[in-house]
Amino acid sequence: MAAPDALAQRLADSGLRSTPQREVIYDVILRKRDHPTADEVYARVRADMPSISLATVYNCLETLVQCDLVRAVNFERAPTRYCPNLHPHAHFHDEQSGSIHDIQLPAELLEKISSVLPAGYDAKSVQITFRGSASSPRLESAERRGKAQPAA
Amino acid sequence: MAAPDALAQRLADSGLRSTPQREVIYDVILRKRDHPTADEVYARVRADMPSISLATVYNCLETLVQCDLVRAVNFERAPTRYCPNLHPHAHFHDEQSGSIHDIQLPAELLEKISSVLPAGYDAKSVQITFRGSASSPRLESAERRGKAQPAA
DNA sequence: GCAACAAATTGGAATGGTTCTAAGTAGCAA
DNA sequence: TTGCTACTTAGAACCATTCCAATTTGTTGC
Numbered sequence: 001m002a003a004p005d006a007l008a009q010r011l012a013d014s015g016l017r018s019t020p021q022r023e024v025i026y027d028v029i030l031r032k033r034d035h036p037t038a039d040e041v042y043a044r045v046r047a048d049m050p051s052i053s054l055a056t057v058y059n060c061l062e063t064l065v066q067c068d069l070v071r072a073v074n075f076e077r078a079p080t081r082y083c084p085n086l087h088p089h090a091h092f093h094d095e096q097s098g099s100i101h102d103i104q105l106p107a108e109l110l111e112k113i114s115s116v117l118p119a120g121y122d123a124k125s126v127q128i129t130f131r132g133s134a135s136s137p138r139l140e141s142a143e144r145r146g147k148a149q150p151a152a
Numbered sequence: 153m154a155a156p157d158a159l160a161q162r163l164a165d166s167g168l169r170s171t172p173q174r175e176v177i178y179d180v181i182l183r184k185r186d187h188p189t190a191d192e193v194y195a196r197v198r199a200d201m202p203s204i205s206l207a208t209v210y211n212c213l214e215t216l217v218q219c220d221l222v223r224a225v226n227f228e229r230a231p232t233r234y235c236p237n238l239h240p241h242a243h244f245h246d247e248q249s250g251s252i253h254d255i256q257l258p259a260e261l262l263e264k265i266s267s268v269l270p271a272g273y274d275a276k277s278v279q280i281t282f283r284g285s286a287s288s289p290r291l292e293s294a295e296r297r298g299k300a301q302p303a304a
Numbered sequence: 305g306c307a308a309c310a311a312a313t314t315g316g317a318a319t320g321g322t323t324c325t326a327a328g329t330a331g332c333a334a
Numbered sequence: 335t336t337g338c339t340a341c342t343t344a345g346a347a348c349c350a351t352t353c354c355a356a357t358t359t360g361t362t363g364c
Contacts, residue, residue: 017331017332017340021341037321056341074229077321080229090268092269103270104268112264117282121244121284124247126280127283128279128281131275132275132276167311168312169311171311171312173312205315208314210350231349231351
């Protein structure tokens with residue numbers, strides 16, 4: 001047996017199998033880091049695997065989230081989007097274009113944020129979302145190529 | 153014409169009328185500040201106004217949000233909740249009980265958070281949500297009585 | 305007061321992202 | 335091979351929310 005890749009390893013850790021569907025979905029999310037919805041993932045995956053079902057896309061995305069390989073992010077009640085960036089970061093939602101941008105957060109700031117919680121409050125996670133308009137073509141094109149982003 | 157209350161004034165500012173439905177819905181949200189869903193508001197309002205329709209509850213809540221009298225908050229894809237606290241604040245979502253708590257944010261921290269945005273990003277709003285477990289009966293009972301909260 | 309107009313409410317149908325269900329398929333273990 | 339379990343699949347179901355068309359209500363000018 002060859003050394004399993006990160007996906008197979010993580011799945012195995014949870015007693016799950018690496019399937020062609022899970023692999024191609026994970027690959028799609030890593031390849032274009034534009035926070036696609038389940039429908040968008042479905043459309044992209046069908047290019048490689050036309051027989052896949054939408055239910056499977058939802059199932060696999062849920063599995064990847066469970067295994068901490070992908071993060072689900074929500075904006076208001078819009079369709080859930082998926083993000084392979086596992087570092088703590090905020091999201092910027094550009095209302096004009098609808099695009100999502102990762103925003104890096106200094107560790108020092110994360111500590112300060114957590115410290116506002118009164119005694120008795122134990123937070124497992126924090127979610128920070130900006131809404132507004134972004135106008136930085138340089139950064140956007142870098143993201144489209146899958147390169148380093150303003151926040152990783 | 154008597155001096156209009158805050159609700160009537162705000163509605164008038166937007167060219168809207170103060171209706172019995174809008175008044176009772178606003179009152180329900182002010183009275184028990186536990187971030188009710190539209191369905192919960194519907195249930196509470198029907199005690200006073202049995203003939204109101206769910207569509208009207210949704211319409212009125214939307215109107216109150218438009219007039220900046222109430223804020224809509226979302227947690228994952230759960231039903232939208234409504235909050236009369238208009239000061240900048242974060243939310244703590246207690247996963248055990250499902251309850252929502254307002255968390256006050258120092259102005260200094262809000263500035264720091266906004267300053268993490270790279271050039272070209274112009275944020276109109278920030279939303280900060282904690283998830284975890286809270287265990288502070290003193291604070292919870294204070295909230296239930298509609299008194300000062302850990303964050304106002 | 306009364307017509308005429310605009311705003312608001314209503315019940316029910318429609319929408320749409322997501323989840324459920326039951327049946328089929330595939331891989332692993334004795 | 336047989337059995338077992340995990341996984342995938344199509345389609346139905348779910349449910350918060352929005353839409354629609356028909357009233358009802360309120361307001362304004364006469």
